[in-house]
Amino acid sequence: MPETHRVWVYGDNVNTDVIFPGKYTYTLKTPEDIAAHALEDLDPAFVGAARPGDVIVAGRNWGCGSSREQAVTCLKLVGVPLIVAASFSRIYYRNCINQGVLPVVLPGLAEAVRTGDSITVDREQGVIYAGDRTFEMPALSPSVQAIIDAGGLIPMLKVRFQAQAGS
């Protein structure tokens, strides 16, 4: 089922310190607190204006720097279901998968849209429509897709351990 999302567009090499500042990483625990600081040092307007279903569209090497998973969870808690970037830093990419937030490696989309525009994402067909352009989403490996489908690594393992305990 294709879904329409409003986009927030950012540039290249956006690092985790501006996505979720390091000074909060050992003290903020509640979902509300973590969400409240999303993109704090990149785009202070984001938290107040973002709505569930909005998505990030970025340039190259999104999420470089620290391994902190809150740089993904803060966006997930705001309601961001997927992040499109020309490329991701490797730990950030894995953190997206493990949080059940779909990472889409797609060069060119950040240049095709502006903040506030809408895109339509058809996960089944693997395409994104932006204005009059169509972008193909790269397919994920089955093992990665299984983690996304389970809603993330922790939910997936939970089911596995429950099954083990029951057998």
Place this chain on the structure above:
Amino acid sequence: MTASEHGYTFVEKALARAAGKRSARAGDILDITPDLVFSHDNSAAIARLFREIGAPGIRYPERVAITLDHAAPAPTTLHAQNHAEIRQWVKEQGIRHFFEVGRGICHQVISEEALILPGESILGADSHSTHYGWMGAFGAGVGRSEMAALWATGELWVRVPESMRVTLNGRLRPGVTIKDVSLKVVGDNGVEGGLYRSIEFTGDLLPALSLDDRPVLPNVMAEFGAKNAYMPPDQVVFDALEAKRTRDYTPLYPDADARYEVEYTLDVSVMEPQIALPGSPDNVVTISDAAGQPVEQAFLGTCTNGRLEDLEAAAQVLKGRKVAIRMIVIPASAEVLMEGMKRGYIQTLVEAGATVNTPGCGPCMGNHMGIPAPNESTISSANRNFRGRMGTPEAPIYLASPYVVAASAIRGVITDPREFL
């Protein structure tokens, strides 16, 4: 030659071994069982995820290490509660490799304790886990969910990365260090230059590097986007691990005909000291292009440059001189601190007007012990200078070698250290 005939890179060999397979190639997805996994102040959050999974217990508790280093000693009650939760968890789970406040930075401590050995694999809930390339181990960073999964199952999926070979030839001139080389590699190729790759070093510079020099290169490769980094281990490495190791090991070396996606070669003999300008570790210029920039704080320490020879380098510059700005010195471990005291480096630094803090990460990631005010610049021996890294987005961070940090502290502006050597 067919694809199956060419040789293997280090990472192909190391991950095949970690997955219990005869061989692997770039692009393969493997389930590996690391020899050690570790986390730090983030362990309480990982323990909460672990409980959510509902596993009966940690699969291999003897393969788990935890250090308190990122905000240690605790700067606030909330941080103290976080540490208390971790201590409780360590006790409950019987985790033996636990290192208290002041023992040092995870990468330094795990290396000193020989908890990981050449040819082995280590995953850490810390981006600078590329560090362990100094001994020829596979080291990579993972997120908190992945660490919880590793505690629960003992294994994790990895994709075998493509590799980049970095050849470093020549001898460094006086006053030029391996930190300068590391910054130049990132500066020349950009922060994405090593994205997803195994960075495998070679060249005639490597055998000449001291034990304290070696971790700098693989540590900084985290800023290069690397998955892991590798330096071929030799007798210097084997000797360092001999006293404390508790098991045998077999080092790994890439085949001469291994296939590299990218090659980069540097003649270090013509290099000048380098500076990464604020904003990104790849904003790298030679010292003459940054000299004279005012700085309000000098910071010597971190997993990159907080070892004994780094204290020695700063002491050499500061002996009999005074700092003009505040200078914070944080040894990477208690061992470094003790040896630095024995050799008089700590005394020299304090006499020069520097102050010394508890071994750990210090202000590197903006937690405590030297957070700059907005618009105050710091010259730092750390590895990362992204906007906001030290706690406030308006505080510029310059990255450099310990020599440059010390020389700049004397003048209060970025200074070429060679006039003091």
